[in-house]
Amino acid sequence: MKLSDFDFDLPEALIATRPARPRPSARLLLAEGDRISDRQVSDLVEILRPGDRLVLNNTKVLPARLFGTRQRGEAVARVEITLLEPRPQGWRALAKPLRKVQPGEVIRFSDRLSATVAAKTETDLTLAFDASGADFDAALAEAGVMPLPPYIAAKRAADDQDRTDYQTVFARHSGAVAAPTASLHFDEELLRALAAKGVEFTEVTLHVGAGTFLPVKVEDVTTHRMHAEWGRVTAAAADEINATRRAGGRVIPVGTTALRLIESAAGADGVLHPWEGETDIFIYPGYRFRVTDALMTNFHLPKSTLVMLVAALMGEDRIRSIYAHAIRDGYRFFSYGDSSLLIPKASA
Structure with a gap:
């Protein structure tokens, strides 16, 4: 076949x-x-x-696509995160650009939500967020956007109507x-x-x-x-x-x-x-x-x-x-x- x-x-x-x-x-x-x-x-x-x-x-x-920043000294860089699944040690996620993100770094998404890079593989990250339970859900709802499929996301960005x-x-x-x-x-x-x-x-x-x-x-x-x-x-x-x-x-x-x-x-x-x-x-x-x-x-x-x-x-x-x-x-x-x-x- x-x-x-x-x-x-x-x-x-x-x-x-x-x-x-x-x-x-x-x-x-x-x-x-x-x-x-x-x-x-x-x-x-x-x-x-x-x-x-x-x-x-x-x-x-979940509004699983997040846009955040990481900082090294005075340098600030943007990072796009797509959450994949929760694990005991944190959320498995995709990152763009993945190669520049390092374990131990903090990615800030909003005043209410940030995450530490707990682990990294060749394909994804594990993120430990600074909020959990209802606080995490509320912060994610505020900071995240809907993870539209790639064949839609390639044509337009997600917006409030997609929620x-x-x-x-x-x-x-x-x-x-x-x-x-x-x-x-x-x-x-x-x-x-x-x-x-x-x-x-x-x-x-x-x-x-x-x-x-x-x-x-x-x-x-x-x-x-x-x-x-x-x-x-x-x-x-x-x-x-x-x-x-x-x-x-x-x-x-x-x-x-x-x-x-x-x-x-x-x-x-x-x-x-x-x-x-x-x-x-x-x-x-x-x-x-x-x-x-x-x-x-x-x-x-x-x-x-x-x-x-x-x-x-x-x-x-x-x-x-x-x-x-x-x-x-x-x-x-x-x-x-x-x-x-x-x-x-x-x-x-």
Whole structure:
């Protein structure tokens, strides 16, 4: 299985830099079995069935990009920091420029927030902040900006609107440095309408890491090593999903993050168990899904692990035709782009 098998030409004009407003007005490509139809996210109320269960990732994105200064004598230099994940000794972070930052130096971000460089590797830093708990959260909210994906950040800087746009309406647990972007299409009105239809919801938590944007560099994709991300499936969430499966309803994760988490927590028998820890599950064609019946997801980067995941769900030839349709019809791609509902033949 070659990396080139998952490549395609994407016109740069189709990369969205702002989301649709209102959120459910985004386009939705419905791929159900062999059929494709062009809909809107708001049409989910008509498309989904009573008894279907949407699995939502309730992670909350941190304003994880920081701009600070370090000082040596009279010389002051600027440093850009992107937080990656908390560790016992501090936060693992990327730095620009990394090579000039040294262990022991203090980086000041605001009057309320600074950090000491506790350790350094060839690729990242560990930062020990001078605030913790609620004080750290408040200082970070004041000093940080949303960590937009590189393909958006290359086109424009993050602004105050992104603090709302790049956060789901059900975000509850802080820890992500990237949004579960398929979930950005929901607003409270759509959630209420789906509930009135008889669609049910389960929340799980997977803190999306910056590794979600890392390119695949090996030609034999089966040798690619996935980044790890922390997640939790509570006992109540597992019970709800198992009950839906017993009743014959469809389990539909919203986003690849929710899918990867519930597949990590499921046994070979398809029963979901309470689960907490780091998952580095890599799903590519040949994978046998344990609990997922369909998937709502945005359109992904060429040669990415996420294109491999949707190809595993729908089949390689089928996903090529779906993406060709999306490009031909001008669907907007990536984090702020349009969405799709992918329903394999067995679940259609």
